[in-house]
Amino acid sequence: MGFIDQYIFREDGSGSLLPLNEDKVKYAIDKGGFFVAESENNVIGCCSIVGYNGIAELRTLVVYPKYKRKGIGSTLVETCKNKAREIGYESLYALVKPDAYDFFRKQGFEDTQTPPEKMEKDCLECPLYNNGCNEIPIVFRLDNLR
Numbered sequence: 213m214g215f216i217d218q219y220i221f222r223e224d225g226s227g228s229l230l231p232l233n234e235d236k237v238k239y240a241i242d243k244g245g246f247f248v249a250e251s252e253n254n255v256i257g258c259c260s261i262v263g264y265n266g267i268a269e270l271r272t273l274v275v276y277p278k279y280k281r282k283g284i285g286s287t288l289v290e291t292c293k294n295k296a297r298e299i300g301y302e303s304l305y306a307l308v309k310p311d312a313y314d315f316f317r318k319q320g321f322e323d324t325q326t327p328p329e330k331m332e333k334d335c336l337e338c339p340l341y342n343n344g345c346n347e348i349p350i351v352f353r354l355d356n357l358r
């Protein structure tokens with residue numbers, strides 16, 4: 213899944229994804245919250261949900277460049293919404309870069325505040341906190357799936 217690496221956050225503020233390693237992927241798979249799209253036995257996209265302190269967060273959404281704009285990203289997001297709903301969460305949060313914001317709006321996500329649970333878990337330890345973070349907090353209300 214090397215194609216994820218090009219999207220990992222860098223110190224200059226570029227990148228869209230939290231660093232990922234094999235242990236984190238295995239953990240998400242064990243919890244039933246890691247999804248992939250495949251074509252001809254190759255992984256061409258992925259997305260995960262992570263639950264902590266009572267909230268669910270969508271993470272690691274990537275579609276291999278050649279396969280973008282074919283409905284794969286939205287299908288992966290839909291899968292995560294359904295999973296989060298099935299587990300019993302009321303909302304699915306994400307922090308997104310401006311260039312992915314319109315994509316998420318099309319998937320029904322709305323503007324929100326960064327949940328305190330996220331701040332305590334990740335943001336306070338991030339070098340970009342208060343120093344150039346341009347991530348936008350958004351949320352999908354899972355009641356909308358009823």
Ligand SMILES: CC(C)(COP(=O)(O)OP(=O)(O)OC[C@H]1O[C@@H](n2cnc3c(N)ncnc32)[C@H](O)[C@@H]1OP(=O)(O)O)[C@@H](O)C(=O)NCCC(=O)NCCS
Nearest residue numbers: 228273274275280281282283284285286308309312314315
């Ligand atoms: C964002 C991303 C996952 C979208 O995946 P995708 O498979 O191309 O998306 P889809 O084909 O399902 O697109 C669904 C809709 O969103 C639109 N869309 C896709 N990417 C868009 C973008 N960057 N900006 C605005 N609209 C976008 C599509 O045109 C389509 O619109 P339609 O329903 O009116 O036809 C993909 O561009 C990607 O991997 N980006 C790099 C990593 C990244 O930024 N991840 C998000 C982490 S915050």
